[in-house]
Amino acid sequence: MTEDAAFDQLLESPQYSLTQPLKESLLLPLLNALTDHHRARCPEYAKLISLLHPELKQAGSPAEIPFIPVGLFKTHVLCSIPPDEVFKTLTSSGTTGQQVSQIFLDRETARRQTVALGRIMAQVLGPERVPMIVVDSNGLVRDRGRFSARAAGVLGMLNFGRNHFYALDEHMDLDENGLRAFLEKFGSKPFLIFGFTFMVWQYFFERIRDMGLDLSQGTLVHSGGWKKLQERAVSNVEFRRSFEEAAKLKRIFNFYGMVEQVGSVYVEAEDGLLYPPNFADIIIRDPATMRELPPSEPGVIQVLSALPLSYPGHSILTEDLGVIHSIDGSSSERRGKAFRVLGRVPKSELRGCSDTHAVEVAA
Amino acid sequence: MTVREIAPVEQCVEASEVVARLQSAPSSFPPFAPEIIQFCGRFSRLIFQNKPARGFPELQALAFWMRPAGVGPLNDAVRRLETRHTRLVPRGVVFHIPPANVDTIFVYSWIVSMLMGNRNLIRLSSSVTPQVDLLCRILNEALAESDPVFRNQTIIVQYGHEREITELFSQSADVRVIWGGDQTVNAIRSIPLPPHASELTFPDRFSLCAIRAENYLGLDEAQGIGLVEKFYNDTFWFDQMACSSPRLMLWCGDKAECGRASSLFFCRLQECIRRKGYAPETGIRMNRFTFACRAILDRPVTAYQDFQGDLPVLTLGSLENFSRDHCGGGLMLEFYSSGLDALAPAVTHRDQTLTQFGFDSIELETFVKLLNGRGIDRIVPIGEALHFQHFWDGYDLFQSLSRSVYVQT
Numbered sequence: 001m002t003e004d005a006a007f008d009q010l011l012e013s014p015q016y017s018l019t020q021p022l023k024e025s026l027l028l029p030l031l032n033a034l035t036d037h038h039r040a041r042c043p044e045y046a047k048l049i050s051l052l053h054p055e056l057k058q059a060g061s062p063a064e065i066p067f068i069p070v071g072l073f074k075t076h077v078l079c080s081i082p083p084d085e086v087f088k089t090l091t092s093s094g095t096t097g098q099q100v101s102q103i104f105l106d107r108e109t110a111r112r113q114t115v116a117l118g119r120i121m122a123q124v125l126g127p128e129r130v131p132m133i134v135v136d137s138n139g140l141v142r143d144r145g146r147f148s149a150r151a152a153g154v155l156g157m158l159n160f161g162r163n164h165f166y167a168l169d170e171h172m173d174l175d176e177n178g179l180r181a182f183l184e185k186f187g188s189k190p191f192l193i194f195g196f197t198f199m200v201w202q203y204f205f206e207r208i209r210d211m212g213l214d215l216s217q218g219t220l221v222h223s224g225g226w227k228k229l230q231e232r233a234v235s236n237v238e239f240r241r242s243f244e245e246a247a248k249l250k251r252i253f254n255f256y257g258m259v260e261q262v263g264s265v266y267v268e269a270e271d272g273l274l275y276p277p278n279f280a281d282i283i284i285r286d287p288a289t290m291r292e293l294p295p296s297e298p299g300v301i302q303v304l305s306a307l308p309l310s311y312p313g314h315s316i317l318t319e320d321l322g323v324i325h326s327i328d329g330s331s332s333e334r335r336g337k338a339f340r341v342l343g344r345v346p347k348s349e350l351r352g353c354s355d356t357h358a359v360e361v362a363a
Numbered sequence: 364m365t366v367r368e369i370a371p372v373e374q375c376v377e378a379s380e381v382v383a384r385l386q387s388a389p390s391s392f393p394p395f396a397p398e399i400i401q402f403c404g405r406f407s408r409l410i411f412q413n414k415p416a417r418g419f420p421e422l423q424a425l426a427f428w429m430r431p432a433g434v435g436p437l438n439d440a441v442r443r444l445e446t447r448h449t450r451l452v453p454r455g456v457v458f459h460i461p462p463a464n465v466d467t468i469f470v471y472s473w474i475v476s477m478l479m480g481n482r483n484l485i486r487l488s489s490s491v492t493p494q495v496d497l498l499c500r501i502l503n504e505a506l507a508e509s510d511p512v513f514r515n516q517t518i519i520v521q522y523g524h525e526r527e528i529t530e531l532f533s534q535s536a537d538v539r540v541i542w543g544g545d546q547t548v549n550a551i552r553s554i555p556l557p558p559h560a561s562e563l564t565f566p567d568r569f570s571l572c573a574i575r576a577e578n579y580l581g582l583d584e585a586q587g588i589g590l591v592e593k594f595y596n597d598t599f600w601f602d603q604m605a606c607s608s609p610r611l612m613l614w615c616g617d618k619a620e621c622g623r624a625s626s627l628f629f630c631r632l633q634e635c636i637r638r639k640g641y642a643p644e645t646g647i648r649m650n651r652f653t654f655a656c657r658a659i660l661d662r663p664v665t666a667y668q669d670f671q672g673d674l675p676v677l678t679l680g681s682l683e684n685f686s687r688d689h690c691g692g693g694l695m696l697e698f699y700s701s702g703l704d705a706l707a708p709a710v711t712h713r714d715q716t717l718t719q720f721g722f723d724s725i726e727l728e729t730f731v732k733l734l735n736g737r738g739i740d741r742i743v744p745i746g747e748a749l750h751f752q753h754f755w756d757g758y759d760l761f762q763s764l765s766r767s768v769y770v771q772t
Binding site for chain 1: 649
């Protein structure tokens with residue numbers, strides 16, 4: 001089978017329908033080809049691979065595909081296309097002063113991401129475009145050349161809805177009247193709500209919890225990590241229960257994804273577990289030895305994706321911890337690896353003679 | 364402005380009262396007075412007797428150094444600083460500012476200061492390691508058993524980053540001692556001292572190790588492993604974050620010899636890491652891997668080995684514009700060189716300790732002359748990187764923490 005045919009099969013087969021062995025047999029040649037592709041086009045990637053894996057041969061399994069740490073995208077330009085073919089630059093959302101990842105897309109990679117996300121969302125949301133509430137402000141997506149991860153996420157999702165309503169203003173204030181008007185018009189039939197987990201909780205849920213709204217026809221898709229919510233002791237279970245109690249909203253899908261692999265998102269199924277789409281996969285590694293870990297042993301998450309052509313991001317070691325729950329579990333609706341994300345690798349403070357408190361000292 | 368007093372009494376106290384107590388405390392002991400040596404003995408004994416302290420090798424090393432048999436003989440070194448016409452006397456009040464992620468190294472400069480008869484004020488940041496917490500409790504026991512005169516000669520306080528308090532304490536200091544990163548040193552330096560006061564700074568440093576490949580290859584197996592164990596202590600006791608822990612390994616000899624010595628040494632080091640059970644946290648490991656990848660892109664790296672994840676080693680093809688940035692946590696850079704002299708052009712004032720094996724004193728002295736002050740403050744055998752000496756960062760601390768009074772009849 002040619003690589004194109006394998007890619008098409010992964011994209012066109014119903015998502016989550018492939019057994020792990022079949023999926024790996026289709027994915028492996030694509031990933032091997034991507035390693036070669038980026039080695040030939042991105043000198044930095046070529047240097048890394050030649051030193052990290054001086055005797056690299058074609059990988060015999062996805063776990064043998066070399067990976068690079070996600071932090072490199074924050075400090076280095078890793079790009080497999082000439083500058084004039086850069087169609088979009090994505091950046092991660094970092095707080096002020098933090099370094100952000102830079103991801104360079106050409107038209108083809110952007111197209112693949114859009115198509116891929118479409119396949120995943122069609123599986124989750126159904127084929128119809130429905131009215132959509134965006135829990136964000138429309139000011140976010142004005143600059144169309146350079147995108148923060150948040151803007152890219154919103155823009156990517158806009159395609160799956162119509163009659164978009166931006167629920168927040170630029171001060172993150174909820175437009176209550178607008179929301180009521182939207183629900184009056186569309187609330188009795190299926191509609192979509194999308195936003196980042198923390199914002200959905202803080203700026204949306206906390207405002208509507210006592211408004212007595214009926215969101216029972218809605219489907220909420222949210223992403224972006226639990227760190228800030230964990231600080232407020234809000235778990236995924238609590239999040240779901242609160243929405244159901246306050247607004248009868250039951251269809252809630254959390255997903256795991258990152259700006260370094262837009263399009264390859266891992267959506268939560270009814271069982272509360274995350275599943276890789278056909279064209280992507282995860283591997284859990286032992287942080288001490290970097291060996292692949294079997295199900296139920298927690299470790300560092302490596303993400304694989306067949307999408308990235310314009311930057312060497314087909315195999316990335318994240319800074320997130322996760323655990324595989326099962327592989328090809330009982331449900332025929334969801335095959336492949338079922339996993340949970342356990343949070344970020346805790347930052348470690350090393351002891352020693354130096355410190356970084358100077359700014360505070362001087363303040 | 365209140366601060367938390369840790370020693371001699373645990374209490375909240377006005378910063379101004381701390382100053383008043385220090386200034387009213389008589390400087391009643393001359394350098395190396397028997398009472399001071401006795402106090403060191405008591406402190407040392409209480410550390411040795413403390414059960415939890417046995418879990419911290421650095422506290423054991425400190426207690427060993429503080430024995431009267433350890434510090435007593437240093438008096439000879441101090442006396443040699445005096446001439447026919449000069450006598451050493453204390454400077455007065457020494458204000459110590461250890462780093463925020465404080466470790467026990469600051470205790471050495473404080474003890475040296477105390478041995479010279481100074482009164483000491485030590486500022487700890489709001490979070491301290493278990494080692495330092497334990498040490499302060501043992502210190503209070505030692506002070507409780509001591510002459511009341513001692514009780515206000517050392518005051519340890521804890522406060523955040525309130526500039527006003529640091530200003531007040533600095534105003535009453537005769538010497539200020541700053542440990543910390545370059546930024547910390549710069550920030551505190553902007554706070555004025557009295558015109559007569561002096562300042563010692565211990566900023567970020569970088570340390571390295573040099574081994575003559577031929578000599579290492581000439582060792583038998585037991586000796587070869589023994590040297591690796593010493594290197595392990597130098598490097599891993601403080602997660603390679605002590606300023607005197609080596610981060611760059613310089614192999615001297617021809618390329619083939621250097622390569623053989625390097626593989627043998629680092630294989631044995633990996634075995635040692637496993638034997639000792641050194642297992643850094645996941646965050647440190649991830650940081651180390653990311654650092655290694657960045658180094659591959661930014662530096663003239665010619666080879667990368669990771670010894671099954673236990674020990675990343677990056678071989679450099681050149682030391683030109685050598686970057687001292689380092690992640691700590693057990694990552695080695697290495698360079699093959701014909702001899703020590705090839706290292707000289709790369710040395711800067713950032714370089715502190717050179718631990719070495721296989722060089723004779725003439726070679727080392729020639730090397731120091733060649734450097735002519737450009738960098739490197741200590742050259743010691745492998746295994747002694749962390750052994751504190753009163754010669755530190757280019758200072759003779761006995762000299763710097765005292766004044767010479769000239770007397771002529």
